[in-house]
Amino acid sequence: MVLIWYYIVPWTINEVRSQANSMLRISKMTDYAIMVMVELHASRGEVLKAHALAERSGLELPTVSKVLKLLVKMDLVDSYRGANGGYCLERKAKDISVAEIIAAIEGPIAMTECSVEEGLCAQEAICSLRGNWQRISIAIAKAMDGVSLAEMAQPVKATTGPLRITTLNA
Numbered sequence: 349m350v351l352i353w354y355y356i357v358p359w360t361i362n363e364v365r366s367q368a369n370s371m372l373r374i375s376k377m378t379d380y381a382i383m384v385m386v387e388l389h390a391s392r393g394e395v396l397k398a399h400a401l402a403e404r405s406g407l408e409l410p411t412v413s414k415v416l417k418l419l420v421k422m423d424l425v426d427s428y429r430g431a432n433g434g435y436c437l438e439r440k441a442k443d444i445s446v447a448e449i450i451a452a453i454e455g456p457i458a459m460t461e462c463s464v465e466e467g468l469c470a471q472e473a474i475c476s477l478r479g480n481w482q483r484i485s486i487a488i489a490k491a492m493d494g495v496s497l498a499e500m501a502q503p504v505k506a507t508t509g510p511l512r513i514t515t516l517n518a
Contacts, residue, residue, distance in 0.1 A: 378453040381415045389441040395434040422452035441498035457489040
């Protein structure tokens with residue numbers, strides 16, 4: 349006797365594709381902030397206007413202006429008024445971490461709301477995962493803190509060849 353089990357997936361193919369493509373990600377605004385910061389780093393201390401930063405980064409001026417406002421507020425970028433005004437990095441790029449840029453745009457780096465602050469989750473009283481989420485959030489924040497803006501501005505060099513996959517019994 350042979351038993352055959354069928355598992356019927358309750359998702360449509362589009363939902364499966366959506367699940368496969370979902371990932372932990374930063375917002376577009378944060379990605380744009382890093383792009384703007386890299387352009388400021390590339391300017392080597394030159395004060396750049398928002399318009400020039402928008403052109404260099406390929407972003408829209410309103411987006412660049414919004415990002416710059418947040419970066420100035422968090423003391424990552426200096427702003428200067430007047431005819432010769434503009435923006436430049438407040439510190440050297442090697443002294444600015446990716447974690448700082450992300451936090452300036454997104455807020456604290458955390459995997460879940462409860463890993464930052466108590467009382468934000470309705471399940472908190474019955475859930476014992478908060479401590480583990482905090483550990484994960486701290487690990488991710490440390491990893492991002494270990495990457496400087498100067499490092500982000502450098503292209504990644506391929507140090508190894510492509511991954512070779514072998515199968516057993518081959």
